[in-house]
Amino acid sequence: MLSEANLATQLWAESVNTACYTQNRSLIVKRFWRTPYELFRNRKPSIEHLHIFGCVCYILNNKDNLGKFDSKSDDGIFLGYSSIPKTYRVFNKQRQTIEETIHVHFDESGPTFPHPQDNAEINQWADSFFQVPDIPIADPTSQDLPDGFEETPLPPSQITIPPVINATPITQVTPERDQPTSSEDFSQTTVSEPTPTTTNLLPDPSLNEASTLGQVYQPPALRWTKDHPIDQVLGNPSSGVKTRRQYGNICLYVNFISENEPKEIDDALRDPAWVSAMQEELAEFIRNNVCLLVPRPRKHTIIGSKWIFMNKLDEVGTIIRNKARLVAQGYRQEEGIDYDETFAPVARLEAIRLFLAFAAHMNFKVFQMDIKNAFLNGKLNEEVYVAQPPGFVDTWYDTLSTFFLSKGFERGKIDSTSFLKKYPKHILLVQIYVDDIIFGSTNPKLCEKFELLMKTEYKMSMMGELTYFLGLQIKQSEKGIYIKPGKYVLDMLKKFDLTSCTPMKTPMAPPLSLDKDSKGKPVDVTLYRGMIGSQLYLTASRPDIMYSTCLCARYQAEPKESHLTAVKRIFRYLKGTPNLGLWYSKDSGFDLTAYSDSDFAGCKIDRKSTTGGCHLLGGKLVSWTSKKQNYVSTSTSEAEYVAAGICCAQVLWLRNQLQDYDIQLSKIPIYCDDTSAIAIANNPVLHYKTKHIEVRYHFIRDHVMNGDIELHFVPTEYQLADLFTKPQDVTRFNMLISELGMLNPDE
Template identity: 35%
Template sequence: MKLPQGIQFSNPSLVCKLNKSLYGLKQASRQWFAKLSHSLISLGYKQSHHGHSLFTKTTQSSFTALLIYVDDLILAGNDPKEITTVKNYLHRTFKIKDLGDLRYFLGLEVARSKHGITLCQRKYAIDLLSDTNFLTSKPVPTTMVRSTHLHQNDSKPYSNPLLYRQLVGRLLYLTNTRPDITFAIQQLTQFMANPTINHHKAINRVLRYIKGTIGQGLFYPSNYIIHLKGYTDSDWATCPDTRRSISGYCMFLGNSLVSWKAKKQNTASRSSSEVEYRALAIASCEVQWLTYLLNDFHVIFKTPALLYCDNDSARHIAANSVFHEKTKHIEIDCHVARERLQNNLFHLLPIPTSEQGVDLLTKALEPSTFNYLLPKLGVLNLYSLAWGVLLGTGFSGSFVFSFQMLSCVHKEPEYIDSEA
């Protein structure tokens, strides 16, 4: 390294030592999380093995949970003294900023009332529409036209693939509170490398749909019985390029949607029964993970979860081993569904296809069917007049739990170990 002008060393063997902040280094995030985790564990918190960013502390009279996203934290619990204690400790150690009751976190807007809590990303959606000049566009009733089947090379290449990738990335974050756009975004992400004009038209339709549903989000009612249930479905060989199938699931805690997914399966399947069975296996893994995670919150289920599937063959394969001849070609890992069913982790129940809300995650639907199934996922528009009348006085800052949000901002590097 060359010496700056004006600096001279009498000893030619001396060199300059570069002092660099922790920010910008490759190991920065790892070192920060290690330091924060060690501090919380020393305070009596226990790190979850099923969600490594979750820390909990349990005493005879209180329960406190702390969730971390980089240097932003959400703190919740039923003991105000413990919440104050951990906030003061974090402030002494890291110089945090207390933002008060949880109302806005990483683009997620939280509204609370005696009826429950809603999560939406209204401001994020408005910013997205403003940046793309779609604030004045004409809304559409669904994210995709039912007859649309996107595939590679279906039209001329789009002139600005970088813009397409940026839009898909921003829409992916919007799916955190918008299961209604999940299937459309799943389709659009498959063409990130070489988008075409038709793919760009499809993403424009999604933006027009968001224009008409800016305030839409998830509603979590406060008066329901805590019980885990899920729905699983698939659409056979719908990909024109690979003939692979789309599988999806939705997981509910009571009447609250807590987990959902739409994904193209890794291999092509020989029958619709095999497709449904694979989707069932994926959903059973999610049920088991949620069961473990809820145990960290001391939510212990005395009765097995309920898993609904609208395919008779898939249910029979999972429940009856005599179907071995029909399933010899299916990978062993798919039979975890049968193993978990036999271990009484969940009960497998039928459901009419017309009532299967997961259809929203596996295929494009007509507007009437789309709007009929959407409320089944707990999706509502808080800014709709109809919901304001239904919920009476609307949502306010009061809530049945004591939620606090902290923001840890790294300003000074003095708390970093010298070895780091």
């Protein structure tokens, strides 16, 4: 940079600062695909103010008392950027100083860099200003001191500098460089404190024009010496000098939890926090006798292994634990040869919400515990050779379920991840999700006994009351349970750089209905799919964006600008409602009710209808759906009838799940706003106009006849499932989410 701009090497600091400033705003970090400025500031930098280093510029002269015909600007050279926003560092040729100002005009129309002769002034100024004075060396004289030090009083010596700079006389003594650096060889010297002076070098008759400079700051001479008085040395002088990198390693041990999730083992080995997590994992292998170290067999295939690193977060997004797991690379095995069919049961989100709704109804606290090594204690029936200790999810589930059954627990009839133990007047409920366990009981003492039981058998970490689970922030109170997505909404807005967007009151405005938009402008497929994926994860706790997100998800193959605009509107709605969540009241009862609805030929591409439905337990919303039907309906009644069949299937699953809680339900009401669909479901005779409907949707008739469900008519204005089939205006949208039990604690 200095060579290209024809500047002196003494200005290297200005070029380094400019290079760092530019690279921080332009150099892309491949790991994150963002600039360092974005990683630090969480926003994209502006590059409109960047200019070429060393180019010609003109500085507004607002200091001198100028006449009408005097030049209003001074010639200058651009040297970089200031720490003050919108401020530049420039060399003023008239004043012979480096200034920081915002009133600069850059001339980049002609030759960018000045001729070497034009830069003679700044180069001469740099040579004189940055000249390091030679400090005379005096030989120390030995004197008797109690600690073996020697003191030599020396007369001050005048430092020779350019004639235009006034300097304060400084006394400096430096020992010979080849002397040892032990504490016994230090010589104590008397050094007069240098006084930095600022000399105003404006035009003066006693000075010629060539020696005229601006205000120059003369740094103390001690800044350029390596040998300081012994009384000013901190620490042990014989211990050597620690570099900044060494101090960084020392400070690193203070941070016991790492914030970054390494992708490779080499990155993890550089972080003591992750090294500790891996050592804890291997220690559990030894404690549980997971594997036995044997010589490598010749006739057996060795299964590889891999480290998985993940941070465990609390309800506010704070990292509370670094988790390292060593897993076997099972994809190298062949089904039927190395293993048979395997299963890894995982709790459904409806089961988790049903668990919390029952806890709110029974008014008991829900607790959470984490098994530190859930993948270790599974018993393998085959002889397996791996590079390092293996573990499998399904074997862990078999081990844990066997333990629960041996202690008197009953497995759920529908949900195999649910376990319960019944007492004469109380009940203990346990729900597992891989290595996380939530549990609760109507008797708090039973929770304490269960905690003690688990700690005696496994290495557990009790996390107290349930506050954060599967990305859901859960707040328990005496009046009920409040569920919201927590910090995920704000993180999602930051991820897609939408933190400064304008909030909206609804996720989608009626009568918007997206189509293929074949003539529209294509957008980035990766960006669009990333936005849709983030919103789909959010629908687990935000039913208000279910329909709009699912509608936009239909166009992931070839997204256009109109589709991206609709997705961004959902983000704008989330910006205005980040704390909106589900409220499970204690005093709202526990009767199961369902709402079923459908639009007719709502999709403009294939003319298929959209099914919408929701299920409430005493006003507590536990399940909802918005999905395009599999085939084309020929009438509104047919579309409503198909939607009622899908809703009935979910009702039966919830009814069977509640049987594990000793709750027996019959004649469960399903509310529909189409009388023809209700008549078809209640009619035992198959009409000729319904013969073409697929057989799987006709099972609703059997359950109506058996008394398991009842279909009731509800006017469209009271149809709660209307939220999941079409866009709504602001008034109706707020009414629907309020009836579904969604509230904002900030309002």
